[in-house]
């Protein structure tokens with residue numbers, strides 16, 4: 001179970017506990033009524049007798065009928081007091097696991113679904129909810145670019161399948177505006193969240209703001225700002241190069257993010273070529289972004305389709 005699933009499970013369990021407490025609270029009120037309390041008491045006494053005699057393998061006689069009668073009395077009194085019998089059964093959101101989170105020792109689908117939902121709530125900057133590369137409608141892409149786009153979608157689909165065991169730790173989509181880079185990266189982000197892994201997706205301008213806030217923050221607040229960038233299973237920096245370079249901030253913290261995320265996948269979309277990246281960010285950052293063995297770069301420009309591993 002990963003972090004997102006654990007968070008979902010704890011939410012489901014606390015919801016279960018809330019519902020059980022609601023039933024307990026209602027019972028506490030009902031037990032103030034003498035008739036209800038004695039009917040309940042009788043039901044429990046007979047229930048206990050039944051269990052005991054079953055254990056001793058003795059004949060139950062009329063005990064089962066007595067038990068049903070006591071139960072009926074309890075229900076009747078409950079209704080007279082203005083309640084419904086269902087109110088005494090905790091409401092479960094999931095019938096499969098009764099909100100325990102497990103079915104036959106395996107994590108229930110309700111936990112997976114909620115984990116995906118929680119991750120998505122935490123990442124609201126995406127262009128689309130699409131999480132399936134095969135279902136992408138590419139007719140919005142100019143015909144000349146469509147083939148390149150389709151091949152890119154297939155490659156990103158493989159990145160999603162292999163995640164988090166990708167060979168590269170940088171996935172860069174580079175090329176002009178309007179080629180669908182951000183959209184494809186958003187689909188990848190969703191596909192990864194579907195695997196219940198945490199994603200952060202920032203435009204470079206937003207990221208730069210976080211860097212600046214971090215730079216100016218009092219020391220005790222710094223950790224909260226920076227840690228999520230490092231801890232996210234997948235971080236996307238969209239439109240790298242669109243941000244204003246802030247001295248002692250942009251390059252310093254961008255480099256730190258790249259270094260600290262060495263073992264995790266970071267997605268980059270940019271209009272800039274590797275040469276432009278080098279001119280803008282210097283050798284230290286450019287070589288991390290375009291490192292031979294760690295970066296997978298897809299160019300969305302040029303006459304030929306060049307998908308090469310750099």
Ligand SMILES: [Zn+2]
Pocket residue numbers: 094095096097098099100101102108109110111
């Ligand atoms: Zn369930």
